[in-house]
Amino acid sequence: MFRADLHCHTTCSDGTSSPEELLHQAKSIGLQGLSITDHDTTAAYTTAAPIAKKLGLLLGTGVEFSCSFEEQSVHILAYDFILSNPIIETLCKEQQFNRTKRNQVILEKLQSKGIFIEQEELNSLRGVLGRPHIAQLMIKKGYVNSIQEAFTLYLGDNKSCFYRGDLLQIEETIHLIHRAQAKVFLAHPHLLLSRSIFVKNLFKLPFDGIECYYAKISSTQEKRWVKLARSKDLLISGGSDYHGNIKSYLPLGCSWVDRDTFFSIFQNIL
Known part of the structure:
Protein backbone atom coordinates (compact mmCIF):
# COMPACT_ATOMS: atom_id res chain seq x y z
CA MET A 1 0.00 0.00 0.00
CA PHE A 2 1.32 3.44 -0.96
CA ARG A 3 1.48 5.83 1.99
CA ALA A 4 2.86 9.38 2.06
CA ASP A 5 3.16 11.66 5.08
CA LEU A 6 2.81 15.26 3.90
CA HIS A 7 3.36 17.12 7.17
CA CYS A 8 6.59 16.65 9.13
CA HIS A 9 9.38 18.74 10.60
CA THR A 10 13.13 18.42 11.02
CA THR A 11 15.92 20.08 12.97
CA CYS A 12 15.92 22.76 10.26
CA SER A 13 12.89 24.23 12.07
CA ASP A 14 11.55 22.83 15.34
CA GLY A 15 11.80 19.05 14.95
CA THR A 16 14.31 16.78 16.66
CA SER A 17 15.12 14.51 13.69
CA SER A 18 17.64 15.63 11.09
CA PRO A 19 16.54 15.45 7.45
CA GLU A 20 18.64 12.30 7.02
CA GLU A 21 17.17 10.68 10.14
CA LEU A 22 13.65 11.56 9.03
CA LEU A 23 14.08 9.95 5.60
CA HIS A 24 15.62 6.77 6.97
CA GLN A 25 12.82 6.53 9.52
CA ALA A 26 10.24 7.01 6.74
CA LYS A 27 11.83 4.20 4.76
CA SER A 28 11.97 1.92 7.79
CA ILE A 29 8.23 2.23 8.49
CA GLY A 30 7.25 1.63 4.89
CA LEU A 31 6.37 5.12 3.68
CA GLN A 32 6.80 5.69 -0.04
CA GLY A 33 6.31 9.47 -0.10
CA LEU A 34 7.05 12.46 2.09
CA SER A 35 6.84 16.23 2.22
CA ILE A 36 9.01 18.08 4.72
CA THR A 37 7.02 21.11 5.86
CA ASP A 38 9.43 22.90 8.16
CA HIS A 39 8.35 26.27 9.50
CA ASP A 40 9.64 29.15 7.38
CA THR A 41 12.49 27.27 5.72
CA THR A 42 13.20 24.86 2.89
CA ALA A 43 16.75 24.18 4.07
CA ALA A 44 16.07 20.49 4.75
CA TYR A 45 15.76 19.73 1.05
CA THR A 46 19.43 20.39 0.36
CA THR A 47 20.25 17.27 2.38
CA ALA A 48 16.99 15.40 1.85
CA ALA A 49 16.72 15.41 -1.95
CA PRO A 50 19.75 13.20 -2.76
CA ILE A 51 19.02 10.87 0.17
CA ALA A 52 15.40 10.43 -0.95
CA LYS A 53 16.56 9.40 -4.43
CA LYS A 54 18.97 6.90 -2.93
CA LEU A 55 16.26 5.41 -0.71
CA GLY A 56 13.62 5.39 -3.43
CA LEU A 57 11.33 7.82 -1.59
CA LEU A 58 9.15 10.31 -3.46
CA LEU A 59 9.74 13.77 -2.02
CA GLY A 60 7.37 16.68 -2.67
CA THR A 61 8.38 20.19 -1.65
CA GLY A 62 6.59 21.88 1.22
CA VAL A 63 6.87 24.62 3.84
CA GLU A 64 4.58 25.83 6.64
CA PHE A 65 3.77 29.48 7.35
CA SER A 66 1.90 31.12 10.22
CA CYS A 67 -0.43 33.84 8.99
CA SER A 68 -2.90 36.33 10.39
CA PHE A 69 -6.59 36.34 9.49
CA GLU A 70 -9.15 38.39 11.40
CA GLU A 71 -6.57 38.82 14.19
CA GLN A 72 -6.21 35.06 14.60
CA SER A 73 -3.27 32.81 13.74
CA VAL A 74 -3.88 30.45 10.82
CA HIS A 75 -1.28 27.98 9.52
CA ILE A 76 -0.97 27.27 5.84
CA LEU A 77 1.09 24.76 3.88
CA ALA A 78 2.69 25.67 0.56
CA TYR A 79 3.27 22.62 -1.63
CA ASP A 80 4.78 21.73 -4.99
CA PHE A 81 7.13 24.64 -5.66
CA ILE A 82 10.52 24.66 -7.34
CA LEU A 83 13.30 24.78 -4.77
CA SER A 84 15.02 28.13 -4.42
CA ASN A 85 11.98 29.89 -5.82
CA PRO A 86 12.71 33.55 -4.94
CA ILE A 87 9.15 34.26 -3.78
CA ILE A 88 9.10 31.32 -1.37
CA GLU A 89 12.58 32.19 -0.13
CA THR A 90 11.54 35.82 0.50
CA LEU A 91 8.50 34.69 2.51
CA CYS A 92 10.74 32.43 4.58
CA LYS A 93 13.22 35.21 5.30
CA GLU A 94 10.46 37.66 6.24
CA GLN A 95 8.93 35.23 8.69
CA GLN A 96 12.31 34.31 10.16
CA PHE A 97 12.90 38.02 10.82
CA ASN A 98 9.50 38.24 12.52
CA ARG A 99 10.38 35.22 14.65
CA THR A 100 13.62 36.84 15.81
CA LYS A 101 11.74 39.91 17.05
CA GLY A 156 1.37 28.73 25.39
CA ASP A 157 -1.12 30.95 23.61
CA ASN A 158 -2.35 33.69 25.96
CA LYS A 159 -0.09 32.54 28.82
CA SER A 160 1.94 35.08 30.80
CA CYS A 161 4.98 35.11 28.51
CA PHE A 162 3.19 34.58 25.22
CA TYR A 163 3.70 37.09 22.43
CA ARG A 164 2.16 36.55 19.02
CA GLY A 165 4.41 38.94 17.17
CA ASP A 166 4.05 39.97 13.55
CA LEU A 167 2.52 37.40 11.22
CA LEU A 168 2.26 37.29 7.47
CA GLN A 169 -1.10 38.51 6.20
CA ILE A 170 -2.85 35.46 4.81
CA GLU A 171 -4.40 37.10 1.73
CA GLU A 172 -1.05 38.45 0.50
CA THR A 173 0.76 35.22 1.40
CA ILE A 174 -1.67 33.10 -0.60
CA HIS A 175 -1.28 35.49 -3.53
CA LEU A 176 2.50 35.24 -3.41
CA ILE A 177 2.49 31.45 -3.10
CA HIS A 178 0.30 31.26 -6.17
CA ARG A 179 2.70 33.59 -7.98
CA ALA A 180 5.38 31.04 -7.15
CA GLN A 181 3.20 28.51 -8.99
CA ALA A 182 2.71 26.54 -5.80
CA LYS A 183 -0.40 25.23 -4.05
CA VAL A 184 -1.84 26.54 -0.77
CA PHE A 185 -3.47 24.24 1.79
CA LEU A 186 -5.12 25.11 5.09
CA ALA A 187 -3.26 23.22 7.82
CA HIS A 188 -4.94 21.35 10.70
CA PRO A 189 -8.34 23.07 10.30
CA HIS A 190 -9.76 21.34 13.37
CA LEU A 191 -7.62 23.69 15.49
CA LEU A 192 -9.41 26.76 14.16
CA LEU A 193 -11.86 28.72 16.24
CA SER A 194 -15.19 26.98 15.92
CA ARG A 195 -17.08 30.21 15.19
CA SER A 196 -18.90 29.43 11.98
CA ILE A 197 -18.57 32.98 10.64
CA PHE A 198 -14.78 32.85 11.04
CA VAL A 199 -14.52 29.55 9.15
CA LYS A 200 -16.99 30.77 6.52
CA ASN A 201 -14.96 33.92 5.90
CA LEU A 202 -11.70 31.98 5.85
CA PHE A 203 -12.93 29.70 3.09
CA LYS A 204 -13.69 32.67 0.90
CA LEU A 205 -9.93 32.76 0.34
CA PRO A 206 -8.52 30.94 -2.70
CA PHE A 207 -7.12 27.82 -1.06
CA ASP A 208 -6.14 24.91 -3.28
CA GLY A 209 -6.78 22.32 -0.61
CA ILE A 210 -7.40 21.35 3.01
CA GLU A 211 -5.36 19.14 5.32
CA CYS A 212 -8.21 16.73 6.05
CA TYR A 213 -6.18 13.84 7.47
CA TYR A 214 -4.11 15.03 10.40
CA ALA A 215 -2.21 13.29 13.16
CA LYS A 216 -4.64 11.38 15.37
CA ILE A 217 -7.88 13.29 14.96
CA SER A 218 -11.08 11.24 14.94
CA SER A 219 -12.61 9.82 11.78
CA THR A 220 -15.62 12.06 12.43
CA GLN A 221 -13.40 15.13 12.24
CA GLU A 222 -11.68 13.83 9.12
CA LYS A 223 -14.99 13.19 7.39
CA ARG A 224 -16.13 16.74 8.17
CA TRP A 225 -13.16 18.27 6.39
CA VAL A 226 -13.20 15.79 3.51
CA LYS A 227 -16.86 16.64 2.92
CA LEU A 228 -16.08 20.35 2.96
CA ALA A 229 -13.12 19.94 0.60
CA ARG A 230 -15.19 17.98 -1.88
CA SER A 231 -18.07 20.45 -1.69
CA LYS A 232 -15.66 23.24 -2.64
CA ASP A 233 -13.75 21.16 -5.21
CA LEU A 234 -10.54 21.47 -3.19
CA LEU A 235 -7.63 19.06 -3.01
CA ILE A 236 -7.07 16.92 0.10
CA SER A 237 -3.83 16.41 2.00
CA GLY A 238 -2.78 14.73 5.22
CA GLY A 239 0.12 14.04 7.50
CA SER A 240 1.31 13.40 11.02
CA ASP A 241 2.76 16.82 11.94
CA TYR A 242 5.75 14.83 13.15
CA HIS A 243 8.22 16.78 15.31
CA GLY A 244 10.21 13.93 16.82
CA ASN A 245 10.78 13.84 20.57
CA ILE A 246 9.12 17.22 21.10
CA LYS A 247 5.76 15.64 20.21
CA SER A 248 6.44 11.95 20.72
CA TYR A 249 2.70 11.30 20.76
CA LEU A 250 2.64 12.07 17.00
CA PRO A 251 4.74 9.37 15.33
CA LEU A 252 5.79 9.69 11.72
CA GLY A 253 3.22 8.13 9.40
CA CYS A 254 0.35 8.14 11.91
CA SER A 255 -1.61 10.01 9.25
CA TRP A 256 -1.00 9.73 5.52
CA VAL A 257 -2.42 9.96 2.00
CA ASP A 258 -2.58 7.45 -0.84
CA ARG A 259 -0.89 7.49 -4.25
CA ASP A 260 -3.66 9.31 -6.10
CA THR A 261 -3.80 12.04 -3.48
CA PHE A 262 -0.02 12.45 -3.51
CA PHE A 263 0.15 12.85 -7.28
CA SER A 264 -2.84 15.21 -7.33
CA ILE A 265 -0.72 17.63 -5.30
CA PHE A 266 2.83 17.12 -6.51
CA GLN A 267 4.16 17.48 -10.01
CA ASN A 268 7.59 18.77 -8.99
CA ILE A 269 8.83 15.60 -7.33
CA LEU A 270 12.45 15.48 -6.18
Whole structure:
Protein backbone atom coordinates (compact mmCIF):
# COMPACT_ATOMS: atom_id res chain seq x y z
CA MET A 1 0.00 0.00 0.00
CA PHE A 2 1.32 3.44 -0.96
CA ARG A 3 1.48 5.83 1.99
CA ALA A 4 2.86 9.38 2.06
CA ASP A 5 3.16 11.66 5.08
CA LEU A 6 2.81 15.26 3.90
CA HIS A 7 3.36 17.12 7.17
CA CYS A 8 6.59 16.65 9.13
CA HIS A 9 9.38 18.74 10.60
CA THR A 10 13.13 18.42 11.02
CA THR A 11 15.92 20.08 12.97
CA CYS A 12 15.92 22.76 10.26
CA SER A 13 12.89 24.23 12.07
CA ASP A 14 11.55 22.83 15.34
CA GLY A 15 11.80 19.05 14.95
CA THR A 16 14.31 16.78 16.66
CA SER A 17 15.12 14.51 13.69
CA SER A 18 17.64 15.63 11.09
CA PRO A 19 16.54 15.45 7.45
CA GLU A 20 18.64 12.30 7.02
CA GLU A 21 17.17 10.68 10.14
CA LEU A 22 13.65 11.56 9.03
CA LEU A 23 14.08 9.95 5.60
CA HIS A 24 15.62 6.77 6.97
CA GLN A 25 12.82 6.53 9.52
CA ALA A 26 10.24 7.01 6.74
CA LYS A 27 11.83 4.20 4.76
CA SER A 28 11.97 1.92 7.79
CA ILE A 29 8.23 2.23 8.49
CA GLY A 30 7.25 1.63 4.89
CA LEU A 31 6.37 5.12 3.68
CA GLN A 32 6.80 5.69 -0.04
CA GLY A 33 6.31 9.47 -0.10
CA LEU A 34 7.05 12.46 2.09
CA SER A 35 6.84 16.23 2.22
CA ILE A 36 9.01 18.08 4.72
CA THR A 37 7.02 21.11 5.86
CA ASP A 38 9.43 22.90 8.16
CA HIS A 39 8.35 26.27 9.50
CA ASP A 40 9.64 29.15 7.38
CA THR A 41 12.49 27.27 5.72
CA THR A 42 13.20 24.86 2.89
CA ALA A 43 16.75 24.18 4.07
CA ALA A 44 16.07 20.49 4.75
CA TYR A 45 15.76 19.73 1.05
CA THR A 46 19.43 20.39 0.36
CA THR A 47 20.25 17.27 2.38
CA ALA A 48 16.99 15.40 1.85
CA ALA A 49 16.72 15.41 -1.95
CA PRO A 50 19.75 13.20 -2.76
CA ILE A 51 19.02 10.87 0.17
CA ALA A 52 15.40 10.43 -0.95
CA LYS A 53 16.56 9.40 -4.43
CA LYS A 54 18.97 6.90 -2.93
CA LEU A 55 16.26 5.41 -0.71
CA GLY A 56 13.62 5.39 -3.43
CA LEU A 57 11.33 7.82 -1.59
CA LEU A 58 9.15 10.31 -3.46
CA LEU A 59 9.74 13.77 -2.02
CA GLY A 60 7.37 16.68 -2.67
CA THR A 61 8.38 20.19 -1.65
CA GLY A 62 6.59 21.88 1.22
CA VAL A 63 6.87 24.62 3.84
CA GLU A 64 4.58 25.83 6.64
CA PHE A 65 3.77 29.48 7.35
CA SER A 66 1.90 31.12 10.22
CA CYS A 67 -0.43 33.84 8.99
CA SER A 68 -2.90 36.33 10.39
CA PHE A 69 -6.59 36.34 9.49
CA GLU A 70 -9.15 38.39 11.40
CA GLU A 71 -6.57 38.82 14.19
CA GLN A 72 -6.21 35.06 14.60
CA SER A 73 -3.27 32.81 13.74
CA VAL A 74 -3.88 30.45 10.82
CA HIS A 75 -1.28 27.98 9.52
CA ILE A 76 -0.97 27.27 5.84
CA LEU A 77 1.09 24.76 3.88
CA ALA A 78 2.69 25.67 0.56
CA TYR A 79 3.27 22.62 -1.63
CA ASP A 80 4.78 21.73 -4.99
CA PHE A 81 7.13 24.64 -5.66
CA ILE A 82 10.52 24.66 -7.34
CA LEU A 83 13.30 24.78 -4.77
CA SER A 84 15.02 28.13 -4.42
CA ASN A 85 11.98 29.89 -5.82
CA PRO A 86 12.71 33.55 -4.94
CA ILE A 87 9.15 34.26 -3.78
CA ILE A 88 9.10 31.32 -1.37
CA GLU A 89 12.58 32.19 -0.13
CA THR A 90 11.54 35.82 0.50
CA LEU A 91 8.50 34.69 2.51
CA CYS A 92 10.74 32.43 4.58
CA LYS A 93 13.22 35.21 5.30
CA GLU A 94 10.46 37.66 6.24
CA GLN A 95 8.93 35.23 8.69
CA GLN A 96 12.31 34.31 10.16
CA PHE A 97 12.90 38.02 10.82
CA ASN A 98 9.50 38.24 12.52
CA ARG A 99 10.38 35.22 14.65
CA THR A 100 13.62 36.84 15.81
CA LYS A 101 11.74 39.91 17.05
CA ARG A 102 9.10 37.71 18.69
CA ASN A 103 11.73 35.63 20.52
CA GLN A 104 13.34 38.77 21.94
CA VAL A 105 10.04 39.88 23.48
CA ILE A 106 9.35 36.42 24.90
CA LEU A 107 12.80 36.32 26.53
CA GLU A 108 12.13 39.72 28.09
CA LYS A 109 8.79 38.50 29.45
CA LEU A 110 10.48 35.41 30.90
CA GLN A 111 13.11 37.57 32.58
CA SER A 112 10.33 39.49 34.33
CA LYS A 113 9.30 36.11 35.82
CA GLY A 114 12.83 35.35 37.01
CA ILE A 115 13.64 33.04 34.10
CA PHE A 116 16.90 34.15 32.52
CA ILE A 117 17.77 32.93 29.03
CA GLU A 118 20.20 34.95 26.97
CA GLN A 119 19.73 35.58 23.25
CA GLU A 120 23.15 34.03 22.65
CA GLU A 121 22.00 30.79 24.28
CA LEU A 122 18.99 30.65 22.00
CA ASN A 123 21.07 31.46 18.92
CA SER A 124 23.35 28.52 19.69
CA LEU A 125 20.54 26.06 18.91
CA ARG A 126 19.75 24.68 15.46
CA GLY A 127 16.73 25.41 13.31
CA VAL A 128 14.26 28.24 12.80
CA LEU A 129 14.14 29.33 16.41
CA GLY A 130 10.87 29.66 18.29
CA ARG A 131 8.99 28.69 21.43
CA PRO A 132 9.99 24.99 21.40
CA HIS A 133 13.65 25.99 21.44
CA ILE A 134 13.06 28.42 24.31
CA ALA A 135 11.27 25.61 26.17
CA GLN A 136 14.26 23.31 25.65
CA LEU A 137 16.54 25.89 27.27
CA MET A 138 14.08 26.31 30.15
CA ILE A 139 14.35 22.56 30.78
CA LYS A 140 18.13 22.60 30.47
CA LYS A 141 18.41 25.41 33.03
CA GLY A 142 16.00 23.75 35.45
CA TYR A 143 13.12 26.20 35.25
CA VAL A 144 10.62 23.56 34.08
CA ASN A 145 10.60 19.78 33.76
CA SER A 146 9.07 19.40 30.31
CA ILE A 147 8.13 21.26 27.15
CA GLN A 148 4.49 20.79 28.07
CA GLU A 149 5.08 22.46 31.43
CA ALA A 150 6.86 25.38 29.76
CA PHE A 151 3.92 25.94 27.43
CA THR A 152 1.27 25.39 30.12
CA LEU A 153 2.84 27.86 32.53
CA TYR A 154 4.54 30.43 30.31
CA LEU A 155 4.76 30.02 26.53
CA GLY A 156 1.37 28.73 25.39
CA ASP A 157 -1.12 30.95 23.61
CA ASN A 158 -2.35 33.69 25.96
CA LYS A 159 -0.09 32.54 28.82
CA SER A 160 1.94 35.08 30.80
CA CYS A 161 4.98 35.11 28.51
CA PHE A 162 3.19 34.58 25.22
CA TYR A 163 3.70 37.09 22.43
CA ARG A 164 2.16 36.55 19.02
CA GLY A 165 4.41 38.94 17.17
CA ASP A 166 4.05 39.97 13.55
CA LEU A 167 2.52 37.40 11.22
CA LEU A 168 2.26 37.29 7.47
CA GLN A 169 -1.10 38.51 6.20
CA ILE A 170 -2.85 35.46 4.81
CA GLU A 171 -4.40 37.10 1.73
CA GLU A 172 -1.05 38.45 0.50
CA THR A 173 0.76 35.22 1.40
CA ILE A 174 -1.67 33.10 -0.60
CA HIS A 175 -1.28 35.49 -3.53
CA LEU A 176 2.50 35.24 -3.41
CA ILE A 177 2.49 31.45 -3.10
CA HIS A 178 0.30 31.26 -6.17
CA ARG A 179 2.70 33.59 -7.98
CA ALA A 180 5.38 31.04 -7.15
CA GLN A 181 3.20 28.51 -8.99
CA ALA A 182 2.71 26.54 -5.80
CA LYS A 183 -0.40 25.23 -4.05
CA VAL A 184 -1.84 26.54 -0.77
CA PHE A 185 -3.47 24.24 1.79
CA LEU A 186 -5.12 25.11 5.09
CA ALA A 187 -3.26 23.22 7.82
CA HIS A 188 -4.94 21.35 10.70
CA PRO A 189 -8.34 23.07 10.30
CA HIS A 190 -9.76 21.34 13.37
CA LEU A 191 -7.62 23.69 15.49
CA LEU A 192 -9.41 26.76 14.16
CA LEU A 193 -11.86 28.72 16.24
CA SER A 194 -15.19 26.98 15.92
CA ARG A 195 -17.08 30.21 15.19
CA SER A 196 -18.90 29.43 11.98
CA ILE A 197 -18.57 32.98 10.64
CA PHE A 198 -14.78 32.85 11.04
CA VAL A 199 -14.52 29.55 9.15
CA LYS A 200 -16.99 30.77 6.52
CA ASN A 201 -14.96 33.92 5.90
CA LEU A 202 -11.70 31.98 5.85
CA PHE A 203 -12.93 29.70 3.09
CA LYS A 204 -13.69 32.67 0.90
CA LEU A 205 -9.93 32.76 0.34
CA PRO A 206 -8.52 30.94 -2.70
CA PHE A 207 -7.12 27.82 -1.06
CA ASP A 208 -6.14 24.91 -3.28
CA GLY A 209 -6.78 22.32 -0.61
CA ILE A 210 -7.40 21.35 3.01
CA GLU A 211 -5.36 19.14 5.32
CA CYS A 212 -8.21 16.73 6.05
CA TYR A 213 -6.18 13.84 7.47
CA TYR A 214 -4.11 15.03 10.40
CA ALA A 215 -2.21 13.29 13.16
CA LYS A 216 -4.64 11.38 15.37
CA ILE A 217 -7.88 13.29 14.96
CA SER A 218 -11.08 11.24 14.94
CA SER A 219 -12.61 9.82 11.78
CA THR A 220 -15.62 12.06 12.43
CA GLN A 221 -13.40 15.13 12.24
CA GLU A 222 -11.68 13.83 9.12
CA LYS A 223 -14.99 13.19 7.39
CA ARG A 224 -16.13 16.74 8.17
CA TRP A 225 -13.16 18.27 6.39
CA VAL A 226 -13.20 15.79 3.51
CA LYS A 227 -16.86 16.64 2.92
CA LEU A 228 -16.08 20.35 2.96
CA ALA A 229 -13.12 19.94 0.60
CA ARG A 230 -15.19 17.98 -1.88
CA SER A 231 -18.07 20.45 -1.69
CA LYS A 232 -15.66 23.24 -2.64
CA ASP A 233 -13.75 21.16 -5.21
CA LEU A 234 -10.54 21.47 -3.19
CA LEU A 235 -7.63 19.06 -3.01
CA ILE A 236 -7.07 16.92 0.10
CA SER A 237 -3.83 16.41 2.00
CA GLY A 238 -2.78 14.73 5.22
CA GLY A 239 0.12 14.04 7.50
CA SER A 240 1.31 13.40 11.02
CA ASP A 241 2.76 16.82 11.94
CA TYR A 242 5.75 14.83 13.15
CA HIS A 243 8.22 16.78 15.31
CA GLY A 244 10.21 13.93 16.82
CA ASN A 245 10.78 13.84 20.57
CA ILE A 246 9.12 17.22 21.10
CA LYS A 247 5.76 15.64 20.21
CA SER A 248 6.44 11.95 20.72
CA TYR A 249 2.70 11.30 20.76
CA LEU A 250 2.64 12.07 17.00
CA PRO A 251 4.74 9.37 15.33
CA LEU A 252 5.79 9.69 11.72
CA GLY A 253 3.22 8.13 9.40
CA CYS A 254 0.35 8.14 11.91
CA SER A 255 -1.61 10.01 9.25
CA TRP A 256 -1.00 9.73 5.52
CA VAL A 257 -2.42 9.96 2.00
CA ASP A 258 -2.58 7.45 -0.84
CA ARG A 259 -0.89 7.49 -4.25
CA ASP A 260 -3.66 9.31 -6.10
CA THR A 261 -3.80 12.04 -3.48
CA PHE A 262 -0.02 12.45 -3.51
CA PHE A 263 0.15 12.85 -7.28
CA SER A 264 -2.84 15.21 -7.33
CA ILE A 265 -0.72 17.63 -5.30
CA PHE A 266 2.83 17.12 -6.51
CA GLN A 267 4.16 17.48 -10.01
CA ASN A 268 7.59 18.77 -8.99
CA ILE A 269 8.83 15.60 -7.33
CA LEU A 270 12.45 15.48 -6.18
